[in-house]
Amino acid sequence: MSTRILIFDTTLRDGEQSPGATMNTQEKLLVAKQLEKLGVDVIEAGFPIASEDDFNAVSMIAKTIRNCQVAGLCRANNLDIDRAWEAVKSAKHPRIHTFISTSDIHLKYQLKKTRKQVLEDAVAAVKRARSYCDNVEFSAMDATRSDIDYLTKVIQAVVKAGAKIVNIPDTVGYIMPFEFGQLIRSLMENVDGIEDVIVSVHCHDDLGLAVANSLAAVKEGARQVECTINGLGERAGNASLEEIVMAIKTRKEAFGCTTGIATEQLFPTSRLVSKITGITCQPNKAIVGANAFAHESGIHQDGLLKEKLTYEIMTPQSVGIPESNIVLGKHSGRHAFRDRITELGYVLTDEELNLAFKRFKALCDVKKYVYDEDIEMIIMDEIYKIPEKYKLSYVTVVCGNMTIPTATVRVEIDGTVHQNAGFGDGPVDATFKAIRSIIKTESKVAKFYINAITGGTDAQGEAFVKLEEKGVSVIGKGVDTDIVVASGKAYVNALNKLEFVKRRKIGAL
Ligand code: KIV
Numbered sequence: 001m002s003t004r005i006l007i008f009d010t011t012l013r014d015g016e017q018s019p020g021a022t023m024n025t026q027e028k029l030l031v032a033k034q035l036e037k038l039g040v041d042v043i044e045a046g047f048p049i050a051s052e053d054d055f056n057a058v059s060m061i062a063k064t065i066r067n068c069q070v071a072g073l074c075r076a077n078n079l080d081i082d083r084a085w086e087a088v089k090s091a092k093h094p095r096i097h098t099f100i101s102t103s104d105i106h107l108k109y110q111l112k113k114t115r116k117q118v119l120e121d122a123v124a125a126v127k128r129a130r131s132y133c134d135n136v137e138f139s140a141m142d143a144t145r146s147d148i149d150y151l152t153k154v155i156q157a158v159v160k161a162g163a164k165i166v167n168i169p170d171t172v173g174y175i176m177p178f179e180f181g182q183l184i185r186s187l188m189e190n191v192d193g194i195e196d197v198i199v200s201v202h203c204h205d206d207l208g209l210a211v212a213n214s215l216a217a218v219k220e221g222a223r224q225v226e227c228t229i230n231g232l233g234e235r236a237g238n239a240s241l242e243e244i245v246m247a248i249k250t251r252k253e254a255f256g257c258t259t260g261i262a263t264e265q266l267f268p269t270s271r272l273v274s275k276i277t278g279i280t281c282q283p284n285k286a287i288v289g290a291n292a293f294a295h296e297s298g299i300h301q302d303g304l305l306k307e308k309l310t311y312e313i314m315t316p317q318s319v320g321i322p323e324s325n326i327v328l329g330k331h332s333g334r335h336a337f338r339d340r341i342t343e344l345g346y347v348l349t350d351e352e353l354n355l356a357f358k359r360f361k362a363l364c365d366v367k368k369y370v371y372d373e374d375i376e377m378i379i380m381d382e383i384y385k386i387p388e389k390y391k392l393s394y395v396t397v398v399c400g401n402m403t404i405p406t407a408t409v410r411v412e413i414d415g416t417v418h419q420n421a422g423f424g425d426g427p428v429d430a431t432f433k434a435i436r437s438i439i440k441t442e443s444k445v446a447k448f449y450i451n452a453i454t455g456g457t458d459a460q461g462e463a464f465v466k467l468e469e470k471g472v473s474v475i476g477k478g479v480d481t482d483i484v485v486a487s488g489k490a491y492v493n494a495l496n497k498l499e500f501v502k503r504r505k506i507g508a509l
């Protein structure tokens with residue numbers, strides 16, 4: 001039977017210490033519920049003594065979450081420990097997590113205490129926490145820069161005092177994987193009774209090694225890993241939860257371990273945390289980055305289309321991403337291009353395909369990536385040559401902070417001019433409503449975005465509108481120096497395409 005590794009999520013505590021990642025109580029509760037769905041074993045909900053808000057958030061999470069342990073962090077003193085217990089005591093599975101530094105650097109410059117005093121504080125803290133509950137974790141802060149004999153002595157003492165989990169943090173992201181593995185092995189060999197407690201690790205990413213260090217520790221017997229969603233955390237962050245979990249899952253034979261994580265919830269959890277904190281992942285972030293399953297090289301795309309195993313070690317579906325994303329670019333071949341066209345729902349003759357492929361290659365010379373929108377544009381404009389049933393000939397908007405945004409538009413339908421006005425939540429919304437009052441449509445705007453084609457405040461705006469109606473979707477594009485006009489043009493362009501596609505579908509053309 002494989003060993004279960006406990007996943008201790010500290011997104012709401014260490015993760016929140018990321019500059020700019022502050023969350024309010026409601027947001028923390030949302031994240032906690034998602035973490036429960038994800039299946040983490042422990043949620044570190046906060047540092048209750050840090051502020052009234054922190055205390056309230058930890059208490060609220062403790063009252064709400066039923067399927068995970070809920071931990072509150074506290075320094076090794078009575079006031080902190082009492083406050084942490086007060087916050088977590090209503091949890092179904094409460095945990096008190098107390099810590100004190102063990103490195104001489106921290107003792108000398110920060111705590112201004114002797115090794116003997118720190119050892120006594122650590123033992124006293126664990127005993128006090130144990131007077132409240134059995135589930136007590138002790139962390140030796142800056143463990144990896146501590147004298148190993150002293151660290152061993154402290155861990156031995158806290159195990160004897162009743163700590164059930166002993167955590168070895170690489171607080172400043174300093175250690176190397178081979179050194180960390182040795183450190184964990186040494187503790188496993190030299191602390192009496194260590195087999196009766198859970199050895200945990202908590203790694204920071206200052207040298208980009210948080211995940212590698214955590215995994216090296218797992219290999220040597222660590223059974224709890226502390227980590228965060230998207231690797232959020234103090235400075236360069238903590239070990240990324242999604243990377244740890246997928247490494248253990250994908251390389252099961254290398255670790256002989258499992259986690260209780262519902263991996264299909266990784267991507268939705270990552271997105272929720274990004275949305276709430278406003279901190280998005282870099283596109284090439286492992287597991288959850290926008291490009292994590294995007295294949296651009298022609299050779300890779302060719303292999304992937306033949307057999308996914310060629311270039312994918314895990315499936316995007318296994319982490320909650322609907323499908324892999326082949327990004328077409330100048331390296332893409334005809335095979336990938338034809339497949340994408342079919343996926344988009346178009347059936348082209350060989351002659352049309354040749355023409356479209358030629359246009360696609362020309363576009364690749366000026367654009368690094370060619371997206372679905374661009375391909376649709378090629379097909380609509382070059383192959384189908386969509387007739388302009390609707391034409392936007394006039395747009396004027398009144399907007400500002402002291403008026404209700406209003407748009408007046410003129411649209412020609414088969415050459416006849418119609419005029420109307422509309423109100424909206426902004427000038428674009430008002431324009432769309434005015435257009436819709438003339439061109440009756442059941443379609444919904446599924447996506448809308450604007451890019452600046454050229455730089456500066458006089459830039460040309462390029463607007464895209466994706467419309468959906470009964471399973472049919474089309475993308476319209478509009479260009480103008482006025483972004484509201486560009487948006488209106490994109491909307492009308494999309495309506496023309498929708499009209500065309502609908503008629504073509506029912507065989508009217
Ligand atoms: O990095 C660290 O040492 C910590 C401890 C409080 C566990 O976050």
Ligand code: ZN
Nearest residue numbers: 014171202234
């Ligand atoms: Zn930390």
